[in-house]
Amino acid sequence: MTPTPASAAQEIIDHLRARGSKDNVAGMARFGIATETALGLSNVVLRRIARAVGTDHARALDLWRSGIREARLLAAFTADPGALTLDEARRWASECNSWEVVDTVADLCIAARLEQVLVPEFADDDREFVRRLAFAMIATAAVHLKTEPDSALLAWLPLIETHSTDGRNFVKKAVNWALRQIGKRNAACHGPALAVAERLAASADRAARWTGRDAVRELTDARVLNRLGL
Template sequence: MTLTRAATTSEIVAHLRTLGNDSNVEGMSRFGIATETALGISNPDLQKLAKSIGRDHGRALELWKTGVREARMLAIYTADPKVMTRDEMEAWASDFASWEIVDAAADLLTETPYWRELIEQFAGDDREFVRRTAFSMIAGATVHNKSEPDKTLIAYLPLIERHAGDERNFVKKAVNWALRNIGKRNRTCHGPALVLAEKLATSDDRTARWIGKDALRELSSDKILAKLKP
């Protein structure tokens, strides 16, 4: 069955169920992906399906409500960031329970007009996956939002420092990712990020120290320094 842009939510979900693969579900769980509602369809296959059905924001909201992991990934791939409201995104964030969903949604969010405000809001939220979203957004924006001024990203370094002591696995890895990506963006961003990495590397806090040392290792590597040469 080939789905088209006219496909309904129920038709899409029914089609997804025919593509399920239990072996893939087991593999996903080994990578820390939440699989309670997973059907075992790979993201490349979902991305191909997303191209077939096209962008439809209303349908994306319906797909999200199904709770099915693959339907939610399709929702992210086919939602329209230009019309998505903050209320809708906050509702999605309340459902976040997997790093994979968070990181895919973070890429969508950095295309919205209010992404900067959401970073501040989500960073201040104590829920693990909501806070991860903030730092995944920073990491993504450094790469995808090429026209964004460097000063916007550099201004998030104090936020990174503020939450560097959050020892929860999915938060600390995202904080580390955000710091490294800022530092790798260009020479202007590299210096301030390296200074923070050096500071965190000597912190009395174990989690902050891990984040700092790991970021410092990459940002001071020959590979990165060569890439950032004028």
Template structure:
């Protein structure tokens, strides 16, 4: 039986027993890298994480396995307060799918490694740049007590990278803009203004990001909620 005392090897052995080749094939259709995947669903990995509990040193060992499920387990069981900037940067160099990125972004936001947002946005690697905007979105949604000024200070990054046509970047830039705009009325106005400006851009990608964000941010349902 796995639990808090289980080491990385024991947890990986347990994950191996949950392998599903059928699920591996399905994951590939959703753009998940499956070279080193066991085909275990996220809810099932989270169930293992609940039994294993947090253990930062063990999370580092799980990450080094290069197995998709072990890496997700590492992200779920790492200790945010112990996660260092250097560790986060090292992990980021291994990012190879949107799924890992979005899970890591939640951890980095919880660890309050905000400095990484600027660094990752400036990095030309697709999944590292995506991480910056997934972190902005995560901060907008999960940090209820965060000062609005913190979030609005990231808006120039959204504008600067709205022309990146790579699928996983443009979707994350759009996601970040919408998340800021949906936070509250104070954030809504500048986010909608930027969305409208991007919608008029001569750049095809920026135009798509802007129009899609305007569609949601100008909706009556959202405005009613924010008021």
């Protein structure tokens, strides 16, 4: 039976287990998804379940505590941003073990408007997935916080530049993602972001150079320039 808003966390978990697929789990591993606790449900299915059960913060905390991949994604989908505390966000960040969970938690943290506290804090944390969360939050904010002053996004560029030398795969890709999303936000953000990208592209550091060159390539693409009116 499809879960409903009245369903408890354990009922939802039982439903997830019943719909699991070992074949899907094997496929997820090819995309760098941590599958140790995965049941094999796609995000499309999880989003559908999230819409069916609705927002329930206490239940989301229970889902997260299960440690199951799908339950943790559902937790991030169905937690109440207005109820999410800094301590809860910190605990979830410390327990993330997969880039896709990190990026989903980033969406929640931005909806909760915790970025001003957590971005610098998480960027300063040496744990790979915690640091990734900082830059995933920046990337998400650049896209979704449409009424936020551009200056608030541009203020993160020095942090991007500082951590561009972190060569760990999931951090490097998030730093690059954040830089590109700021640059594509609008014409006012494009120039400062491109300037950072060009500096990084000329860096002696391999990770920074990769981030810079990739960002320059996208930010100078004709389609991006046309969309921004440049």
